[in-house]
Amino acid sequence: MTRSRTLSPAARRVLAALVAAGAPGRHGYDLCREAQIKSGTLYPLLIRLEAQGYLSAAWQVAEAPGRPPRHVYRLTAAGCRLADEHPLPATRADEAPQGGLA
Amino acid sequence: MSPVIELIFRLIRRLLPPALQPWGEAAIREARSATRPGEALPFALGCLSWAVGESIRFRFSKLKQQGEEPVNLTDRIGPRSVAVSCGVGATGLGLIYMSAGGAPAHYLMINLAALAFGLVTLGILVLADRRGHLPAGPLSLLLGLVLLAVSLWGVSAGGVTRWVALGPLVIQPGMMVVPLMAVLFARSRDALSLAGVAVAALALALQPDRGMAAALAVGMTVIAFTRPDRRTIGAAAAAVLGFAAAMAQADPSPAMPFVDQILYSAFAVHPLAGAAVVMGAVLLVLPALAARRLSGTDQAACLVFGAVWAAIIAAAALGNYPTPLVGYGGSAIVGYMLGLVVCPRRAPEVGRSPVEATSGPDGDGPLLYAGQP
Numbered sequence: 252m253t254r255s256r257t258l259s260p261a262a263r264r265v266l267a268a269l270v271a272a273g274a275p276g277r278h279g280y281d282l283c284r285e286a287q288i289k290s291g292t293l294y295p296l297l298i299r300l301e302a303q304g305y306l307s308a309a310w311q312v313a314e315a316p317g318r319p320p321r322h323v324y325r326l327t328a329a330g331c332r333l334a335d336e337h338p339l340p341a342t343r344a345d346e347a348p349q350g351g352l353a
Numbered sequence: 354m355s356p357v358i359e360l361i362f363r364l365i366r367r368l369l370p371p372a373l374q375p376w377g378e379a380a381i382r383e384a385r386s387a388t389r390p391g392e393a394l395p396f397a398l399g400c401l402s403w404a405v406g407e408s409i410r411f412r413f414s415k416l417k418q419q420g421e422e423p424v425n426l427t428d429r430i431g432p433r434s435v436a437v438s439c440g441v442g443a444t445g446l447g448l449i450y451m452s453a454g455g456a457p458a459h460y461l462m463i464n465l466a467a468l469a470f471g472l473v474t475l476g477i478l479v480l481a482d483r484r485g486h487l488p489a490g491p492l493s494l495l496l497g498l499v500l501l502a503v504s505l506w507g508v509s510a511g512g513v514t515r516w517v518a519l520g521p522l523v524i525q526p527g528m529m530v531v532p533l534m535a536v537l538f539a540r541s542r543d544a545l546s547l548a549g550v551a552v553a554a555l556a557l558a559l560q561p562d563r564g565m566a567a568a569l570a571v572g573m574t575v576i577a578f579t580r581p582d583r584r585t586i587g588a589a590a591a592a593v594l595g596f597a598a599a600m601a602q603a604d605p606s607p608a609m610p611f612v613d614q615i616l617y618s619a620f621a622v623h624p625l626a627g628a629a630v631v632m633g634a635v636l637l638v639l640p641a642l643a644a645r646r647l648s649g650t651d652q653a654a655c656l657v658f659g660a661v662w663a664a665i666i667a668a669a670a671l672g673n674y675p676t677p678l679v680g681y682g683g684s685a686i687v688g689y690m691l692g693l694v695v696c697p698r699r700a701p702e703v704g705r706s707p708v709e710a711t712s713g714p715d716g717d718g719p720l721l722y723a724g725q726p
Binding site: 278279280283289290291292293294295297298308310318319320321322 | 373376379380382383384385386387396397398399401406407
């Protein structure tokens with residue numbers, strides 16, 4: 252029997268950012284800014300989501316010439332369902348987003 | 354990209370387990386693509402904290418798979434590697450604390466640059482030692498005289514003279530000299546080394562520097578207990594006298610942010626920042642545990658190394674003295690690395706009893722064993 256776990260606010264914000272990104276997906280740097288989390292929190296989260304089949308990661312050739320390829324992240328169908336099941340919590344004005352220590 | 358950020362990238366690549374290397378490369382490329390000024394360094398530091406965590410998890414899971422206790426880590430990777438890892442780990446934890454506390458970015462860069470400099474210098478010293486070009490006696494005397502010169506002509510503040518200005522940088526040579534002198538004396542107790550210790554004790558009393566004088570006294574006392582003879586007792590007496598003279602003088606140095614008293618103030622920043630500082634301080638004395646598996650001069654050197662850094666940490670806890678490695682200050686980072694020159698590269702093999710673990714008076718040669726099965 253699988254155990255369902257409540258997602259952290261950081262995970263919900265990343266999922267929401269990926270839902271907003273749609274098919275083009277998002278880069279890690281953009282996700283950090285949009286979800287307002289530290290890179291040290293983002294990458295373990297992305298790795299976990301990818302291992303569980305909620306996310307696909309692919310190297311994307313840069314549009315600008317001479318720039319190296321970057322990882323782009325997109326939600327899978329299962330990831331979209333997970334995002335639907337775990338919407339962003341209602342934010343309070345006095346509640347700042349939490350991230351790990353950089 | 355700045356050299357500091359490039360160094361962080363190299364550390365990330367080095368630390369991450371093979372399975373996570375593509376993720377590390379992806380993270381590094383994201384850091385390179387940071388468009389806003391000042392964003393690349395926090396991004397890279399965040400990735401470094403992730404890589405450190407993954408590295409620790411990976412190595413412990415490997416040990417578990419092999420059915421071994423983590424406490425025997427030194428058996429596998431050698432006392433010096435363990436000690437270097439402790440120094441790097443403590444510096445990393447200090448960076449986490451300083452980032453969380455909002456320290457200026459150049460504080461972080463200076464500590465990272467000091468770590469790189471310390472590692473390179475350690476490599477050079479180890480190579481010189483291996484080729485027999487590191488005579489302990491003359492080197493100890495030279496270090497003592499350098500410290501005396503600092504006491505006489507160094508940078509003063511509030512009646513205390515213990516710094517040297519190198520352009521925009523102000524360093525504290527005592528932090529670099531005392532740990533190295535102590536471990537050199539643990540290995541070679543000749544007349545010149547004794548003279549070097551006596552000159553250093555005098556210099557620390559003149560500065561005055563109670564913290565480093567205490568560290569020298571503790572180190573020399575440990576040697577006198579483990580290897581009692583005329584010279585070790587003489588060195589301990591000189592160092593204790595120097596410490597007493599330093600204690601008898603006023604030391605009005607105020608506490609500096611991110612340098613002094615951070616063992617307490619870090620918890621006010623964030624409980625995790627406080628935990629990082631305490632963990633980093635504990636890491637600094639862990640190399641002394643390797644002494645259980647060693648004997649002879651290597652054992653004495655490991656014990657002295659641990660005792661000296663424990664004394665420096667105690668001084669930081671009790672007074673306005675720099676908290677080594679976890680606080681801002683490159684001198685302690687360089688000093689920690691330099692002191693590892695006498696730490697043996699390999700531990701004795703299991704099932705063999707080590708004799709003098711070093712090959713001769715200058716140590717660090719191939720390990721010799723008795724009782725071949």
